[in-house]
Amino acid sequence: MADKKNVEQECEQEEVKATNDSEDAASDVKETASEDEMAEETSEKESKKKDSRDVKIEELEDKVKRQMAEFDNFRKRNEKEKTAMYDMGVKDVIDKLLPVIDNFERGLMGIEEDTTDPIAQGMQMIYKQFTTMLDGLDVKEIPSLGETFNPDYHNAVMHVEDENCGEQEIVEVLQKGYTYHDGVVRHSMVKVAN
Structure with missing residues (x-):
């Protein structure tokens, strides 16, 4: 009888062991599943962080590109304005010089072309200098x-x-x-x- 009891106890112990082993296996499976879920959650969180970072980076890159384009447009506009101001100044000066040139031409009409008079030659040289300057401008x-x-x-x-x-x-x-x-x-x- 004692053998029977021992056998029964051993069977019970084996059943308990088997139950414990199956519970351990189930808990291992649960732990593995929960670890997988946690890994997925963390990877999802990381990907969301990366996505939000990527979005932020794209926004900042776009902002920088817009700022650069705006500055380039400002530089071009400033250059055009500078050129326009220069042209206006040149036109104003030329407009004031034209009556002087007209008077030189009227004065030269009264002078013979083959004259050796130094004053007449000086006037012709000054008139030629005026016309050369105008061509240069x-x-x-x-x-x-x-x-x-x-x-x-x-x-x-x-x-x-x-x-x-x-x-x-x-x-x-x-x-x-x-x-x-x-x-x-x-x-x-x-x-x-x-």
């Missing part, structure tokens, strides 16, 4: 005599009927006109035929 005389009247470049102050001339033909230039970089500084004052 890209100031051009508006072609007028014999041309067709163009209100963009010419100012008609007189009208004459002449059968030998064409329609709206300029027959006399009363005052020369000039352009600076394709913009009119002063219109030519002209007499127009027909």
